[in-house]
Amino acid sequence: MSPNTSSGDFFKSNVLGHPAGLFTLFFTEMWERFSFYGMRALLVLFLTSSLMDEGWGWPRVNALALYGTYTSMVYLTPIIGGILADKFLGHRKAIIIGACLMTLGHASMAMETPLFLYLGLTFLIFGNGFFKPNMTSMVAKLYKDHPEKKDGAYTIFYMGVNSGAFLGIMLCGYIGEKVGFSWGFGLAGIFMFFGMLQFYLSQKIFGDVGLPPDRNAVAAIAGSADDMTTEVNGGKLNPFTNVDLILTCITAVGALMDCK
Numbered sequence: 055m056s057p058n059t060s061s062g063d064f065f066k067s068n069v070l071g072h073p074a075g076l077f078t079l080f081f082t083e084m085w086e087r088f089s090f091y092g093m094r095a096l097l098v099l100f101l102t103s104s105l106m107d108e109g110w111g112w113p114r115v116n117a118l119a120l121y122g123t124y125t126s127m128v129y130l131t132p133i134i135g136g137i138l139a140d141k142f143l144g145h146r147k148a149i150i151i152g153a154c155l156m157t158l159g160h161a162s163m164a165m166e167t168p169l170f171l172y173l174g175l176t177f178l179i180f181g182n183g184f185f186k187p188n189m190t191s192m193v194a195k196l197y198k199d200h201p202e203k204k205d206g207a208y209t210i211f212y213m214g215v216n217s218g219a220f221l222g223i224m225l226c227g228y229i230g231e232k233v234g235f236s237w238g239f240g241l242a243g244i245f246m247f248f249g250m251l252q253f254y255l256s257q258k259i260f261g262d263v264g265l266p267p268d269r270n271a272v273a274a275i276a277g278s279a280d281d282m283t284t285e286v287n288g289g290k291l292n293p294f295t296n297v298d299l300i301l302t303c304i305t306a307v308g309a310l311m312d313c314k
Contacts, residue, residue, distance in 0.1 A: 075196055075263070076207055078256045080214040083189050085249030086153070087218030089160055089242035090182070092226025097121055099227075100235045108235060124175050130306050131183025136191070138184070144266035145188040145195070146257060152185030153250030160243025164236045174239075188264075195263045 101117035103109025139148035159177030162170040193211055197204040222242065230238025 072203065072207055072210065073196060075259050076193065076210060078253065078259060079189060079192055079196075080211055082149075082153075082249045082253040083211065084214035084218035085245045085252075086156070086185060086189075087215050088222035088226075089156065089246035089249075090178075090222065091219040092222030092242040092245075093160060093163065093178070093239060094121075094125075095223045095227040096230040096235060096238045097124075100230070103235075120175075124179065127179045128182045131179055132187040133183075133302065135180075135183035135185070136187035139188050139191070140267065142266065145192050145264035146260070147266065148184045148188045149192070149264075150250065150254055152181045152183065152188070153246065153253065155181030156185065157181075157243055157247045157250060160239055160246055164240040164243060166236050166239075192260070192264050196260070 098114075098117045098121050099109070101110050101112040101120065102114050103111070105111050135148055135152065139145050143151070155177045159174040159181055162174030162177060165171075165174075190208075190211075193207055194204070197207055222245075226238045226242050229241050
């Protein structure tokens with residue numbers, strides 16, 4: 055497929071009325087959600103289980119505090135990942151970077167040492183920041199010329215989210231409890247790696263969707279930031295206002311203070 059292929063050309067050969075690229079995103083997101091929820095199903099259980107059960111024997115309050123801090127940061131970093139992708143990296147590179155970081159994060163947690171646990175959680179936090187916002191953006195860009203099909207596309211896409219979450223909780227939870235926690239964390243990492251590999255090898259199917267932004271286009275967007283009616287990439291420019299930034303900072307600080 056030509057690298058200059060537009061999003062409309064994807065519908066010349068489709069599956070169930072949708073471009074094949076949607077199903078690549080479907081399975082990539084499914085395996086990411088498998089790893090994300092699979093690890094979450096094990097984290098507190100691993101930290102609070104007794105040493106005889108191969109856990110660390112942490113008090114429940116400490117384990118939940120760590121879990122809460124991790125969860126709050128996971129939902130904060132997508133703001134950073136989205137900005138970097140929009141201005142510099144493009145959606146594809148951001149997704150691959152995020153998937154690599156999350157694979158390393160799950161592999162680190164499988165080592166079951168304090169250093170690798172915190173290192174793994176850090177990788178997962180920043181990896182999710184790069185990955186999560188750009189997957190949904192890829193779906194939106196894919197359907198830029200077919201807005202009437204976008205609702206159906208997101209319905210299919212989120213079926214992958216729910217399927218991955220269900221399978222991850224069931225399989226990683228079972229393996230972690232019955233075989234060993236390191237095996238459960240490792241299983242999450244294996245499927246995250248498969249999702250990354252699938253997306254990386256099938257990039258050509260997306261044509262020019264998700265490539266790094268044109269520098270001139272970025273400069274034009276920045277120069278017209280005060281014009282709320284400017285049309286950019288088929289949609290209206292809607293930059294963050296100072297009030298938005300202040301509220302984001304207050305929310306982030308409040309979340310971190312609440313987790314202590």
